[in-house]
Amino acid sequence: MDRDALAEFLRVRREALQPSDVGLPAGLRRRTPGLRREEVASLATMSTDYYTRLEQGRGPHPSRPVLTGLARALRLSDDERDHLFRLAGEQPGPPPGPPSDVRTGVLRMLARLDVPALVLDAKYDVLAWNPLAAALITDFSAIPPRERNLLRLRFLTDRQTQLFGEEATKEFAREAAADLRAATSTYPDDAELARLVGDLRAGSREFADIWARHEVGRQQTLCQTIFHPQVGRIDVVCEVLVVPERDQRVVLYAAEPGSPSDQALRLLAVIGTQELTTKP
Numbered sequence: 001m002d003r004d005a006l007a008e009f010l011r012v013r014r015e016a017l018q019p020s021d022v023g024l025p026a027g028l029r030r031r032t033p034g035l036r037r038e039e040v041a042s043l044a045t046m047s048t049d050y051y052t053r054l055e056q057g058r059g060p061h062p063s064r065p066v067l068t069g070l071a072r073a074l075r076l077s078d079d080e081r082d083h084l085f086r087l088a089g090e091q092p093g094p095p096p097g098p099p100s101d102v103r104t105g106v107l108r109m110l111a112r113l114d115v116p117a118l119v120l121d122a123k124y125d126v127l128a129w130n131p132l133a134a135a136l137i138t139d140f141s142a143i144p145p146r147e148r149n150l151l152r153l154r155f156l157t158d159r160q161t162q163l164f165g166e167e168a169t170k171e172f173a174r175e176a177a178a179d180l181r182a183a184t185s186t187y188p189d190d191a192e193l194a195r196l197v198g199d200l201r202a203g204s205r206e207f208a209d210i211w212a213r214h215e216v217g218r219q220q221t222l223c224q225t226i227f228h229p230q231v232g233r234i235d236v237v238c239e240v241l242v243v244p245e246r247d248q249r250v251v252l253y254a255a256e257p258g259s260p261s262d263q264a265l266r267l268l269a270v271i272g273t274q275e276l277t278t279k280p
Contacts, residue, residue: 002087007057010054022101044066097187097189106250110250116253116265118133120249121248125149135268154176178215239251
């Protein structure tokens, strides 16, 4: 354990974070840059005294759960998390689960886009969306957070089949199941991911049959045609932008400019928008 290097790393990463980065109010009378020690301690679920001693290079050897909490509180990337573990004398293990925090820059981009867009994590949880995505796919704000998942919508409801058609959703089902199996290898200790797989296998014979094939792969495309109940058929090109340090994907639904589908999206923006919402 390199106490001095660990202490400096913690201090620098703490000072690099702003309260808004972790969902805290800025408040007044901040004499130092970044977060306060007590704020990091609270986010990491440890005492302020314990964290302070670590940052001052005089703390005990932190356990793996403590290091995991610190990595989460400081919003570390996978590489930074591995570095934190090594400074503490521990070998990095698999990440505990897909990150659910969306970068501020990505949220700002969603708000400015004039096409439907949403952010997915590795288990297909919908973490953020813009108004057009809510109007196009479903009102995610009306769904409990646990149910904001494209695989639950696909296999446990008929919402996606109604929107995208039977053939498209069959292809999505096979590719997404292979993608989900890849995620189980990346995050073997994530309880939410294991629960998702269990719910899908128990609730969908189709998913259980696909899962039994043990296909593994990363999905890069999603859908091409949407049958919207209010504006009719919309032909779109789905672009997937990867945010590698968060293991997240930004999915954009774009229509040919000036086409009937483009006009349908513009009409949808008028008749069915929601305010941008993020997963609590």
